[in-house]
Amino acid sequence: MRYAMAIDTKKCVGCSDCVVACQTENDVPIGYCRDWVVEVMDGTYPQLEMEIRSERCNHCENSPCVRCCPTGASHYSEGGIVLVEENKCIGCSACITSCPYDARFVHPKGYVDKCTYCLHRVKKGLQPACVAVCPTKCMYFGDLDDPRSEVSMIIKKRKWKTLIPEAGTKPHLYFLI
Amino acid sequence: MNSRRQFLKISSLSAAGLIFGGGLLDAFANNLVKTNPSHFKGPFDFTRTPTYCEVCFWKCAGWVYKDENGRIKKIIGNNDDPNCNGRFCPRGTGGVGMYNDEDRLKTPLIRTEERGKQTFREATWDEAFDYIAKKLTKVKKEYGPESLALFSHGSGGKYFGKVLKGLGSNNIAAPSYAQCRGPREVAFIATYGQGINSPENTDIRDTKCLVLIGSHLGENMHNGQVQEMSDAIDKGATIITVDPRFSTVASKSKFWLPIKPSTDMALLLTWMNVIINEELYDKKYVEKYCYGFDQLKEHVQQYTPEWAYGVTSLKPQQIRETARAMADAAPAVIVHPGRHVTWYGDDTQRLRAVAILNALLGSWGRRGGYYNPEKASVPHFEIPKFPKPNKSWREALGGKYKLADLALASGLCDASMPSPDLGHQVKAWIVNGTNLINTLPNQANTLKAIQELDLIAVVDTMPMEITGYADVVLPECTYLERYDSLRVSQGREPSIALRMPAVEPKYNTKPAYWMARELAKKLNLLDYFPFENLEDEIDWELQQVGTSLEEMQRIGVKRIKREYDDLYFAKDENVEFNTNTGKIELYSTALADEGFEPMPVFVQHPEPQEGFYRLIYGRAPMHTFSRTANNPNLTDLMDENTVWVNPKVAKEWDLKNDQYVYLENQDGIVSDFSIKVRVTERIRFDSVYMVHGFGHTDKRMKRCFGKGVSDTQLITNVMTDPIMGGTGMRGNFVTFRFDNKKEA
Amino acid sequence: MREEIIVSGRNNPLIDPQLHIWHWEIPLYLFLGGLAAGVLFFAALYTIRNRENDYRTAVKIAPFVAPIALVIGLIALFLDLHHKLYFWRLYTTIKLESPMS
Helix, strand or coil, rough: CCEEEHHHHHHCCCCHHHHHHHHCCCCCCCCCCCCEEEEEEEEECCCCEEEEEEECCCCCCCCCHHCCCCCCCCEEECCCCCCCCCCCCCCHHHHHCCCCCCCCCCCCCCCCCCCCCCHHHHHHCCCCHHHHCCCCCEEEEECCCCCCCHHHHHHHHEEEEECCHHHCCCCCCEECC | CCCHHHHHHHHHHHHHHHHHCCCCHHHHHCCCCCCCCCHHHHHHHEEEEEEEECCCCCEEEEEEECCCCCCCCEEEEECCCCCCCCCCCCHHHCHHHHCCCCCCCCEEEEEECCCCCCEECCCCCHHHHHHHHHHHHHHHHCCHHHHEEEEEEEHHHHHHHHHHHHHHHCCCCCHHHHHHHHHHHHHHHHHHCCCCCCCCCHHHHHHHHEECCCCCEECCCCHHHHHHHHHHHCCCCEEECCCEEEECCHCCCCCCCCCCCCCCHHHHHHHHHHHHHHHCCHHHHHHEEEHHHHHHHHHHHHHCCCHHHHHHHHHHHHHHHHHHHHHHCCCCCCEECCCCCCCCHHHHHHHHHHHHHHHHCCCCCCCCCCCCEEECCCCCCCCEEEHHHHHCHHCCCCCCCCCCCEEEEHHHHCCCCCCCCCCCCCEEEEECCCCCCHHHHHHHHHHHHHCCCCCCEEEEECCCCCHCCCCCEECCCCCCHHEEEEEEECCCCEEEEEEEECCCCCCCEECHHHHHHHHHCCCCCCCHHCCCHHHHHHHHHHHCCCHHHHHHHHHCCCEECCCCCCCCCCCCCCCCCCCCCCEECCCCHHHCCCCCCCCCCCCCCCCCEEEEEEEEEEEECCCCCHHHHCCCHHCCCCCCCCEECHHHHHHHCCCCCEEECEEEECCCCCCCCEEEEEEECCCCCCEEEECCCCCCCCCCCCCEEECCCCCCCCCCEEEEECCCCCCCCCCEEEEEECCCCCCC | CEEECCCCCCCCCCCCCCCCCCHHHHHHHHHHHHHHHHHHHHHHHHHHHHCCCCCCCHHHHHHHHHHHHHHHHHEEEECCCHHHHHHHHHCCCCCCCCCCC
């Protein structure tokens, strides 16, 4: 079982609903965010083009954060989802330096926090909070090992890219372009 | 000292021992310390209550979830609701912030004078209602009931409206009319015999071509429309965006027409020219349903693409291409009417052009164009008839704007100042849930009007600027803490939604219904409020339509079957439109009767002078103007607006990205605060853009005070629409300053 | 021109700017650690080469600096941790691939 998420940049309007929904679902304190929205624009007026992406932890298969965690707090869990165990984390910030996507942050309580693909919802058969709330329905989540899941079918159909592929992290977050 | 070998042995043993023992300790500790891996944060079995959102007019229905301590945790959409389909927008999801905001109004306040300075003192509800009731009675006796006015934007307006009507006044205005969608309503009523209203009846999910002229869908988060646009993109619809700025939707469009600001009318008339001359219009539809085609054909001959090139700076080839693309997709094409259309003073005529274009393409009443909306009919509990007002708001405006179908907020504001043109003067305001200081353009005018009043009572949840000018401030609890009347909104199928409180009102706040009823008690108008509790009235209404409060509390939204199966026009159906001629009026007889142009005419609008740039404003998807400016969840996303400046302009003025500047407009008004510069290619060199709703001056709102600039402050040149009084706000130009000292 | 911005706000000084994750504690610890190592190295070197009497300070007195420096360094390291009460976890796990371990 390998969980992955695909986000359609052609439909995303950058409304940041995913950020607020994640905040209310996961009790992320005000001032912090587990995911964020990036807008990239290229060109000169009036020949312009723009891409909008919602970024978060990519739950990499070969993640540098799990490798460099000294206490094993950062670990692979069900379906390849990378999680942080609060009681093992010492807050040394090694994982924050090693993440090429800047996905982690230090929670005010002291441990390191990041997107968890809402495992508590996925276990109940629901989708992660961001996927469930997106008004443009541009986010897809599912099991890559299941050929009939939404994610498997959409990445077969559409062109996609991952971020910073040269880092060799094998991320599980695909951006449909 | 021991021999070296022994020393080493002991130390290596102890090192091994440490590791081994450490592992044991680890395992031991794991059992001791409660394992709380960070991903198990619930959901436990939450209790949920239904509500519908109050953050904007779309009123999506949803569920409020509480955690095990009974605190509001999150708000998500109701899957049965046709307005949102189970997905809330960022402002709706951030509604929890409205409840948690510690800067909320907490208790009633009355203006008093202490040691020569005016200040607010805390008062009891009884005191506050006494004050208001006494003043209202006094004003009514001295000046007549027509001198009382209500400005409302929100659910509470209904109840205060009953109080005002009971007193004999019908001066009830919402700023969303003359400051926002008014011209659109009048234009479509003149053409099709019915307005658009809310939510808009655009059939975006089935359209093949969506033309957005003056709409930045995606940045204005009209939930249902954004969802349907996403569906349309999936189905491969063509989007044509006409915008001087490279908006979000422009980046998703097949055609982006970077039009010169203020020349949209020229483009619309030119499109009509191309579509009529190349015979791309829907001949059968026009012949069967439209009146005035021959006059229109003759009228648009002068508006050729070559002429339009000089006016709009759009290439003739582009204009022809897009016109053909629209006609190709007809009748599944929508020329979107937008919503905030008060731009240059000729807005009713521009919206008439939009309506005419839709008629030529045959999209009104067809799938993929405009559907026929239906609203559930929920009977109301019978109350005694209101006294007929001696004078209406129309007389307050001196008999102008006969074609306006709703009262004008700006008109009533103007009517509060003594003037020889007026029928009578308005002397008392009740303001419910609208921050008039940031809503009405020309702030100086609004402030002058306020000074002339005998009474101004403000009902609000947050200490917005308008509360600073009030005589009495009544703190309302948020939509999460109260019952409100049923939401009966129009749509493809009628639906009703229930709002019930999730938690008790915080601090000393109360719902608007309770306030209006208590006020009615003091004014002897209790006959109009027969139910003590709003939930009893809601239950009565629900019983009339075959359900009950108890059922609605379980399901939240009830969809009702359409009474008439007329979502779209049937083939060859004979349709009668509610116009003078009974047909779609391409040539408007109603406008001609009042002495206005029966067909839209292009008018050149003033351009900025050297060194000045046109101020264009818009929305951000994470905010609803001032209403959410202090919301902690939403200020996390965006806490200030930025001014978009073209790189060529930035070079001229030596502006760098993230620099702070002040803005000065053509009338010498300088912005109170500075605004961050965003140097971007996305805006034309002759304009600057900013998001509306920032630049707050009330210190009590700690998160948004002093952040960004209020574009309302810089809108002093108001171009009034002669047909219905809409206040055009895009005729203001600004320049940059590096200090805000006003020249003596 | 190319414009890449974060639209949803990220008021988190712990991530942005990203190069500023560790503060003064880490350089202090590294410096003191290196100092202690250097002192002990030279003390050992002179002892092995039987020159301890020529460099009495280096061999007999200087090594006392080493534990003091290490203790201060470790205190600095401890202060840098955000989840301080769980510092003992560092000593109960070995992860070969982690530079921190």
